[in-house]
Amino acid sequence: MKLYLIRHGESECNVKLRLYGRTDCLLTEQGCRQAREAGAKLRGAGIHRCISSPLIRAAETARLAFMDRSVKIELDDRLMEQDMGLFEDKPFLEMQEQYPELVTAMLKDWTKVVPPEGESFESLRDRVWELVCELRERDEDTVLVSHNGPLSTIMMLLLEMPNSAVNRLWFEQGCWSCIELRDGMARLLYFNK
Numbered sequence: 164m165k166l167y168l169i170r171h172g173e174s175e176c177n178v179k180l181r182l183y184g185r186t187d188c189l190l191t192e193q194g195c196r197q198a199r200e201a202g203a204k205l206r207g208a209g210i211h212r213c214i215s216s217p218l219i220r221a222a223e224t225a226r227l228a229f230m231d232r233s234v235k236i237e238l239d240d241r242l243m244e245q246d247m248g249l250f251e252d253k254p255f256l257e258m259q260e261q262y263p264e265l266v267t268a269m270l271k272d273w274t275k276v277v278p279p280e281g282e283s284f285e286s287l288r289d290r291v292w293e294l295v296c297e298l299r300e301r302d303e304d305t306v307l308v309s310h311n312g313p314l315s316t317i318m319m320l321l322l323e324m325p326n327s328a329v330n331r332l333w334f335e336q337g338c339w340s341c342i343e344l345r346d347g348m349a350r351l352l353y354f355n356k
Contacts, residue, residue: 165352166298166321166342167205167306168314169228170334171220172197176252184244184281184312186252187219194220195227197337202228204356205306205339210234214294215308216242225308234306241290244310245273248281273312274326284316284326291316299344306339318342321349 172194176183190198201224210232215225217238225236250258259266269276274284291313298305307317315332319325321342334340338355 164299164302164344165208165304166295166317166344167208167210167304168317168334168340168342169201169224169306169308170311170314170336170338171216171218171224171308172201172227172336174220180255181252182247182250182255182258183252184247184310185218186247190220190223190227194224194336198224198227199230200337201339202230202232208304210304210306212303213237213306213308214239214242214298216240216244216310216313218243218310221308221310225306228306228308239294241294242307242309242313245278245284245287245312246282247278249279250281272327272330274329284329287312288316288320288326292320295320314340318351322351323349 173191174188174194175191176186176188178191211234213225213229213234213236215221215236215238222238277283295317311334314334315329318332319328335355340354341352343350343352
């Protein structure tokens with residue numbers, strides 16, 4: 164089985180340089196273009212199933228990527244981005260000024276820092292792993308459309324990397340990555356293609 168991983172296209176919150184996770188924001192025009200590009204790049208992959216985060220930026224990316232094909236799109240809360248708690252939808256520079264040590268620690272290794280009143284890395288890791296285990300049981304090629312946090316965590320888990328590896332895995336918008344799962348082993352086939 165192959166898992167195709169797509170990060171949502173550029174969102175309005177990306178452009179405004181805001182800290183956000185669960186905040187629902189729309190794709191920009193460039194984000195819509197990136198979504199269509201990711202879908203076009205996967206045209207020959209024979210994909211029939213897509214699971215997306217329900218947040219607008221991801222769900223719309225999935226819809227645009229596969230709008231001209233009969234790909235079933237399911238929404239799953241386990242693919243949502245990390246809840247940033249009190250940092251949700253706040254200007255990045257403002258939070259960096261108000262909480263310099265905390266924001267610096269988050270940028271260094273977000274697996275060890277919980278945003279105030281937000282979600283821990285362990286919680287995010289557990290929910291995405293639950294989904295991956297279900298997908299392994301179904302054993303069918305599937306596209307996951309999500310956010311950098313869940314996608315980097317899925318890759319880290321499948322490739323048996325340490326938690327800190329998520330800090331170095333960055334999913335580009337408008338690209339796809341692929342991990343093949345066979346005989347209980349995971350193999351990275353493509354990253355940010």
